Amino acid sequence: MFLKPLFRLLAPERCHWCRTPLHGRPVCAACEASLPWNTSACRACAQPLISVAGTTVAVCTNCLNHAPPQDRSWTAFRYEAPVTQQILNLKFHGRLAPAHVLGTLMASKLATRPQPLPELLIPVPLHSARLRRRGYNQAMEIARALSRRLSIPMPAGTAERIRPTREQTELSAVDRRHNVKGAFTVNPIARGRHIALLDDVITTGATLAELARAARKAGAVHIEAWAVARA
Ligand SMILES: [Zn+2]
Ligand SMILES: [Zn+2]
Structure with a gap:
């Protein structure tokens, strides 16, 4: 019953990808920054959008033609x-x-x-x-x-x-x-x-x-x- 928390205290957790020891989070900052975050995407279907300098496109052409039934889509990653x-x-x-x-x-x-x-x-x-x-x-x-x-x-x-x-x-x-x-x-x-x-x-x-x-x-x-x- 007490062994698991005790083990956690003695053995630090490690980054899920690079195994660097760390506390309180599953992934280190360097690995987190290198993940394929889906930062620029259609707000209706989450399709990654090619961002054109100076313009903000919020909805892709597919969704402009056929809006999906949900109000909004979001994914963390590509x-x-x-x-x-x-x-x-x-x-x-x-x-x-x-x-x-x-x-x-x-x-x-x-x-x-x-x-x-x-x-x-x-x-x-x-x-x-x-x-x-x-x-x-x-x-x-x-x-x-x-x-x-x-x-x-x-x-x-x-x-x-x-x-x-x-x-x-x-x-x-x-x-x-x-x-x-x-x-x-x-x-x-x-x-x-x-x-x-x-x-x-x-x-x-x-x-x-x-x-x-x-x-x-x-x-x-x-x-x-x-x-x-x-x-
Ligand atoms: Zn890492
Ligand atoms: Zn879309």
């Missing part, structure tokens, strides 16, 4: 090394440490933003059969770190995946939309609330968009879509 490997480890190799590291890095950025934070955090749910097979939900693991650090409640069972879907990574953009259509329900706790949906990666955005539609149907008034990284 889907590039070394973030890519961390997400693959988390998603397919049962390694949960990256969820804590990535969630903590996301939280540190979100904590400094000027806009108010959401009142509820809703990780993209897995279907119960897949959750049983995998043993954990990677989005839920990331959400735990965010919820704790930002004090945003994450009530269990707010969203459900009501039918099994194929793994999105196997599918084309059009098939991804069909694959998740009608797959989610969100319970009335979201009514009248400002919420954030959370996934590990935004690729085409189909999964978060479909969950956003379900949240809107449940009465959520302001919907943000968050992820660790944007492909």
Whole structure:
């Protein structure tokens, strides 16, 4: 019972990437600065934007033509090394440490933003059969770190995946939309609330968009879509 905290005191924590000893944070300042932060991105879909000197483009051409159902999207990173490997480890190799590291890095950025934070955090749910097979939900693991650090409640069972879907990574953009259509329900706790949906990666955005539609149907008034990284 006492051994773990004692061990922590004697053995300093180390940077997740370079193993430099450090206290109270998972990543050292040098590694943190070298990560592929998604600093200039479309506010509707989080697609990285090429910033043109002197101009501020807030929304990409795709979103100007077809606005996504969520009010805003945000990811901490672009889907590039070394973030890519961390997400693959988390998603397919049962390694949960990256969820804590990535969630903590996301939280540190979100904590400094000027806009108010959401009142509820809703990780993209897995279907119960897949959750049983995998043993954990990677989005839920990331959400735990965010919820704790930002004090945003994450009530269990707010969203459900009501039918099994194929793994999105196997599918084309059009098939991804069909694959998740009608797959989610969100319970009335979201009514009248400002919420954030959370996934590990935004690729085409189909999964978060479909969950956003379900949240809107449940009465959520302001919907943000968050992820660790944007492909
Ligand atoms: Zn480091
Ligand atoms: Zn966009």
